[in-house]
Amino acid sequence: MMNLKVQFKFCEVELYLDDQRVVTRFPDGTEAYACPHDTPEYHAHAVEKTGMDDIMRYCWQHDLMHIIYAEMRGEPSVVLWRLAHDLDTETPECDAEEIGAQNLQRILQMNPPVFN
Numbered sequence: 001m002m003n004l005k006v007q008f009k010f011c012e013v014e015l016y017l018d019d020q021r022v023v024t025r026f027p028d029g030t031e032a033y034a035c036p037h038d039t040p041e042y043h044a045h046a047v048e049k050t051g052m053d054d055i056m057r058y059c060w061q062h063d064l065m066h067i068i069y070a071e072m073r074g075e076p077s078v079v080l081w082r083l084a085h086d087l088d089t090e091t092p093e094c095d096a097e098e099i100g101a102q103n104l105q106r107i108l109q110m111n112p113p114v115f116n
Contacts, residue, residue: 008067010076015060022063026076030084034063049105065101065108 005014013024022034036042036055046058063080070077078093079101 006064008071010071011067011080013063013067017056020056020059022060024063024067024077024080024084026081026084030081032063032080032084034059049102049109051109061105062101065105066097069097069100069104 003014003016003018005012011024011026013022015022020035024032024034026032036046036059038055042055042058043053046055047053050058050061066077066079077097078091079089079097082089082091082094
């Protein structure tokens with residue numbers, strides 16, 4: 001199966017279909033990894049944010065939403081950058097990006113955004 005790679009201003013992201021993972025690479029060589037979790041909560045997120053119970057699609061789209069949301073603001077994804085550098089993501093900046101990424105994903109799927 002073929003991988004899919006997309007280059008952005010502040011990073012590149014690659015979808016590895018064979019082993020069900022997403023890798024975000026930053027110019028300093030660090031990487032953030034994501035993979036779908038086969039849990040009821042993750043399936044519920046997938047349905048809410050993508051309109052279907054496809055956890056790989058949700059995983060891939062969600063990391064893309066972090067990147068696109070941050071790039072629209074003229075910066076790298078603070079969440080993915082902090083993950084790539086083994087830093088805490090429990091910060092107000094990360095929380096704000098998470099809400100922005102989730103709402104962007106909802107809007108693209110025509111699901112109403114949540115403001116909290």
